[in-house]
Amino acid sequence: MVDPNIEALFKPKSIAVIGASEKPGKIGYAIMKNLVEYGYEGKIYPVNIKGVEIKIGNRVFKSYKSILDVPDEVDMAVIVVPAKFVPQVVEECGKKGVKVLPIISSGFGELGPEGKKIEQQLVETAHKYGMRILGPNIFGVVYTPEKLNATFGPTDVMPGKLALISQSGALGIALMGWTILEKVGLSAVVSIGNKSDIDDADLLEYFETDENTKAILIYMEGVKDGRRFMEVAKKVSKVKPIVIIKAGRSERGAKAAASHTGSLAGSDKIYDAAFKQAGIIRALTIGEAFDYARTLSNLPEPAGENLVILTNGGGIGVMATDAAEEAGLHLYDDLDELKVFSNYMPPFGSYKNPVDLTGMAGAESYEGAIKAALEHPEMHSIAVLYCQTAVLDPRDLADIVIREYNASGRKKPLVVAIVGGIEAKEAIDRLNEEGIPAYPEPERAIKALAALYRWSRWKARGR
Amino acid sequence: MVDPNIEALFKPKSIAVIGASEKPGKIGYAIMKNLVEYGYEGKIYPVNIKGVEIKIGNRVFKSYKSILDVPDEVDMAVIVVPAKFVPQVVEECGKKGVKVLPIISSGFGELGPEGKKIEQQLVETAHKYGMRILGPNIFGVVYTPEKLNATFGPTDVMPGKLALISQSGALGIALMGWTILEKVGLSAVVSIGNKSDIDDADLLEYFETDENTKAILIYMEGVKDGRRFMEVAKKVSKVKPIVIIKAGRSERGAKAAASHTGSLAGSDKIYDAAFKQAGIIRALTIGEAFDYARTLSNLPEPAGENLVILTNGGGIGVMATDAAEEAGLHLYDDLDELKVFSNYMPPFGSYKNPVDLTGMAGAESYEGAIKAALEHPEMHSIAVLYCQTAVLDPRDLADIVIREYNASGRKKPLVVAIVGGIEAKEAIDRLNEEGIPAYPEPERAIKALAALYRWSRWKARGR
Structure with a gap:
């Protein structure tokens, strides 16, 4: 059964952008721009505490001072406000009845235990209201069948049948650019960042039955709940191919990965064996991953x-x-x-x-x-x-x-x-x-x- | 000591194109066009039995009916006439005192023993007059420091420090295109085709002391005199790096190579060991070869x-x-x-x-x-x-x-x-x-x- 909150991440009927900005160069502007220019057909509600007007091409959006002022249901709220305002915004989204919250804002778990704690509180608040959180510390989400590009990455994503999941923000945006340059068609791009709530396994389960996705490519730095991930991956692999790029194969590489992500070093052999058992195709390089993705997402x-x-x-x-x-x-x-x-x-x-x-x-x-x-x-x-x-x-x-x-x-x-x-x-x-x-x-x-x-x-x- | 005949292949003071044509689409036109458009500064003498006028851009060339009519010394004669006329043309070139003959024309050794015999006679004639032959069955030669492009391949070769030698004509032209697309700088491109006279070893010896070449890349299908090649390669490797692509590593691949080139199957392991001994860097794919060539031809x-x-x-x-x-x-x-x-x-x-x-x-x-x-x-x-x-x-x-x-x-x-x-x-x-x-x-x-x-x-x- 498809989780309706996760479905709202890909097929929202309406979107609020909380922290939307009128200034080109700001992330809160880039997301509005991508939503409009990539042709999203649902309703878009910018939320900005100053109530500014936002111009994108020849469309002008009047922004709301709070999500609670939006005179309509909101499925997805993209949150771009500074970290310190996020807890209040999540609370308000809960009251509004939003289904899913991609939190672009950074300054949480990636900074250490303090941020981690606040992150967990956000998830608790969200769950209290029956919402799910994507992120924080992400660049957004794309779903091409709905002409949805709620990211601050490149605009012109080429539609296709491959779902791309990236744990790294910087590399994820770079890979979006790569797919445009190299004509790799995508159904979805999901930046999962700190994975405080929605994780790889949740997304695999969604894509398993998503009629617009034929293969899944994951850039992974580490997994939290390894057992669950492997169980889900094994099940999904029977239906759709999964390609994973996970760096840190060598001893020195694993050490560098550990200092970068805080995950345990020396565990690569375990990953490798688990991937094989789950039918996951491991790609050793970015190029190889997309080479494989082309056949897996397109061919019978x-x-x-x-x-x-x-x-x-x-x-x-x-x-x-x-x-x-x-x-x-x-x-x-x-x-x-x-x-x-x-x-x-x-x-x-x-x-x-x-x-x-x-x-x-x-x-x-x-x-x-x-x-x-x-x-x-x-x-x-x-x-x-x-x-x-x-x-x-x-x-x-x-x-x-x-x-x-x-x-x-x-x-x-x-x-x-x-x-x-x-x-x-x-x-x-x-x-x-x-x-x-x-x-x-x-x-x-x-x-x-x-x-x-x-x-x-x-x-x-x-x- | 540099062989003056081989030097004439790269630094000719004058060039005759025997079989030059006024018709775009013909190889005898394409070579004239590349010579002119790539900016060769020596003298160009088209030879055409009908004495036609050849227009390239705003330059008009009056052609000579025979190389013997050219009122000047000719260092290199590019031969593009049909196979049956080649023996006579080679004889005339000898009388004229030409130094080196790239023979573009096909229809010799690649067709079987009959053609092989004629090919050998051409070499005998050439040697009698102190000339050397490149080919036959080639697409020509490029030497960027002299702005020399005597091929019917692409024009805009990017100057650089890599010498490219190709045994295959079709692949060689395709690789020229690749270097332009991928910004690989070349000092030289040499199509060696049937290798009736000038072979890889001769070229390696030339490039060893060529001040414009820093690395050499060879696409090889087979070697005739393996011992000499390896000796020369080992000597040259001490001075300049050599990268070789040689397909036919697998059993089935070796069989396919044998049926394609007539070389012995199953000898790949011998090649591989010999390459290692000679300090040759073997690349497994075209991409890898050029990846390596970039560092080897550019960096200290x-x-x-x-x-x-x-x-x-x-x-x-x-x-x-x-x-x-x-x-x-x-x-x-x-x-x-x-x-x-x-x-x-x-x-x-x-x-x-x-x-x-x-x-x-x-x-x-x-x-x-x-x-x-x-x-x-x-x-x-x-x-x-x-x-x-x-x-x-x-x-x-x-x-x-x-x-x-x-x-x-x-x-x-x-x-x-x-x-x-x-x-x-x-x-x-x-x-x-x-x-x-x-x-x-x-x-x-x-x-x-x-x-x-x-x-x-x-x-x-x-x-």
Whole structure:
């Protein structure tokens, strides 16, 4: 059953911004601006003790001096006032009947035991009124299906099927920027900060049944209730893949993490074992995490083990083959069946897998080969590789892939790697915008496909 | 001693393009265009059997019907005519006294024993006249210090200190595009194709003493004379670092490579051992190769083992620390000396290495900390990490790094990682354009720095 308070974090009918500001540069302004400019369609009520007018583009908001003055129900109240005013504001939100409180304000548990105590009192107050708290010490929340961007991070988040949860504020905002730059589509971004109340496990449970989320990516520094988190993660993993980045693998790294987060050092092996048991896919770097997230949040599960690699360059075909073998993927090798590809290559091509359409391969070769691979019942997953040549503009290849993959109903996993210059980069962006995982290197495409296989196999084993 | 014929490949005083064309879209036009537009300052003589006029921008070239008609000495003749005309053209070049012949034309050894034989005859003819052949089956040659771009690949190669050698034509052109997109500075690009005459070893020997080249990157499919290559590589490695990408590591990959190049399968372990012995740094992917090439071609060798990591985010600091420990780098840990950094951080920062300047770190914090690290005699290498925040525009950080690193005389290795969105990408590009290796992820910066350490240690051991 979905917790209605947590649902209000993603699908609020109305939002108050307490500590909203009329001054560009202030966080209380940035949140108003993102709410308006990202196109949130519910009601927005700025609350500002001086009752200022706030202009965003050509909209003017009259602010209320207290949330209690708002003449309407409020589902979510984003709190941006200085720490010392937060307890009173939480109390007022309770009286108003708000459901959920993302508390942006910092100056609580992260400062030490004193702040921690105040934080716990906030949670007690919230629970007394049946409210939940996200944070404090966060940058906000995004939910793209509702055009909700209640953060002071970047505005133009690309909609998609990946939910991103970040414990770190600074890194979380940086990662939002990264997803925009790299065309990673997101369903949600949640900054969980001090996790005084709502934590990773609560969010996993929400995303488990959220129809707009297909995969979850967590940047984690530490867990409070490890047992609960692992139990929930194991359950959710059976339904949707979870990728985690958790730094602190090495001895020195773990020590640095301990001094940074106050969590115990030396516990990384325990995390690692627990992640494996829960079916969590651990990514070692940010890049790897998003590489995996692209396949996991966009592609269907493979119906079998047979991978076909289509390429116009022997070299990149071999690179992909190395990566496939190293990642435990099986190259389909029924030569009778692979012979179908000989129709789409010159005589000196090779239909052995990796299928080498040769450097002469143009639009028709690729189109025919991709279609054949999509149609063949024994070819379960496809990697399309392209080394930029003068024969075929990579952007045209992108269009061919998009057209054929859509026409096929996207029933099997397909990844793309295009090596080249500016046009290759544009082609990659175009594919990713369409939710077809595309990469600038063959190995990255294959490793990301392998992550999908790994999750799919784990899920099947666990049943 | 430098072979004058090979020197003519990079520093020709005059160039003939035999098979030059007036038609855009033709290779014989593309080469003329690149020569002119990249700014080659020597003389260019198009040769075309019909004697056509060739217009490039507002320059008009009258072509000669034969190289023998050119009223001047010709150092290099780029040959683009169909295979069947090549033997005669080579003969004429010999009579003309040309020094070196990049043969773009394909249709020789790559087609089988028949073509191989003709190829060998071409080499015999060339040698008879004291000429050398590059290729055939190549896309040409670039040497940026002479503004020489005699390829049909992209035009705007970014000047720098890395020499790129590619056995694959298609991949080589794609990699040229990649270096432009990713701001990797090049001294040279050489397509070696069928290697009928000039091979990797010849080129390594040239680059060993080339004052414009600081590191060499080879994309290799196979070697002909393995013993000579390894001997030369070992000698050159003592002077300049060599990075090699050679696919075919896995069993299946090696088989695919064998069917693609005709080289022996299963020999990868031998290559790997030989590379290690010769001090060659093997990169497993294209991305890794260029990551390494950035540090190796731009940075001075470290004077010692002490690495200092400066960061504004605990999380990315921990990631970098993990990567450093995994790559065998030593984090400087003299707390008395590290205390200098406490001057550049708020009270809740941490001067322990990784030095956490905190999320509040602005221009002054970074400037002070970078300066202190550059000046300190016991801090031998520096990694500057930045997680994009609203406090400091990453482009401003880039400018600070460029200014301080230049002011210090670039005497110790410094790498940068900036995690974030579009502004972060711009900052990274700006740094790379200035020859300061910058990456979008902390681990990549650290691994690339580690490649420089590895090479430097190997060199020291061998003495």
